[in-house]
Amino acid sequence: MARQPTLEFWYEFASTYSHLAAQRIGAAAEAAGVAVRWRPFLLGPLFAAQGWTTSPFNVYPAKGRNMWRDLEREAARHGLPPITRPDPFPQNSLSAVRVAVLGQDQDWLVPFSKAVFSASFSEGRSIAEPAAVAGILDTLGLDGTQTVRAAASEANKTRLRVNVEEARSRGIYGAPTFLTEDGELFWGNDRLERALDWAVGDRPGGLR
Template identity: 85%
Template sequence: MARQPTLEFWYEFASTYSHLAAHRIEAAAEAAGVAVRWRPFLLGPLFASQGWTTSPFNLYPAKGRAMWRDVEREAAAAGLPPLTKPDPFPQNSLNAVRVAVYGQDQDWLVPFSKAVFAASFAQGKSIAEPGSVIAILDSLGLDGTQVLKASAAEANKTKLRVNVEEARSRGIFGAPTFLTDDGELFWGNDRMDQALAWASGDRPPGLR
């Protein structure tokens, strides 16, 4: 029996388009016969290496205005709750991503990740403070205080740094990014379907 193809889904909790992708990738991947590996990481260090101190959507206001309207349209089309713009944007996602990296091999990673996105972009809640992350974990039936404490251990901080360096080494520069088994990179929520098709072997003529 052939091995099921896998698509890596690299996402950042402060990313608007990661929010959209996180809520539709499971159904789309199942339909395509592709497994998904969720890969949380931080964009900040990658932006800093390009000389950016904040999101490019803040650095270029016209681009930012277009993005917020686009995400609003896309959320409505996907049947998601109305979009809420976090204040400030982007939110500090360090505590949340540490937890996600800690839980990367746990069955609660996906529901936790989707709950963080919903809190930030649908419910207008902060995801920056430790208490906010603990509340999300508690709502999933976990011991939020203990999980957050474990995620702040040096071994897990190192794991997060390794994730960021892996993203950098593999050419990732934004989120969401999708990587196929053969290393093909697709950037952006609007490229998810193409990424899934490539992963499943359905590729444009002349491209292999």
């Protein structure tokens, strides 16, 4: 049997379009015959390097208004639950992303990640407090309190910093980002299918 190509999915829990991509990528990748490696990270340090202290959708209000309407349209188009805007936006995703980094090699990473996105963008619940993240873990049959505590260890904080630095070094500047095995970068939920095509060798425009 031929080895499946792998696509890296870099995502941020505060990212609106990462929510759409997280809910869609499993079925889309399975249909394409592509394995997915989920890569949680923080956008804040990358935004700070560009001089932003918040989401660019807040920095540019007209862009933000259109983004929320676009998100509503895209959720409906893909059969996802209606969008609920978290307040505040963006949410502080540090506790959740630490847990995701802790679970990078665990089978609960994907259901946890999708549940965090759903809590924030479908249900309008806070994901900022460690207790809220622990509650999501509890619903998955995990020990939420213990897992959140382990995620706050110095060793895991270091793993998160390494993830962020890897994202920076590989040219990632936003989320969601998809990276193919040959290093091709696709940014945005609307590039998911194109990234999958590239991963399986359908590469018009590939010669540079």
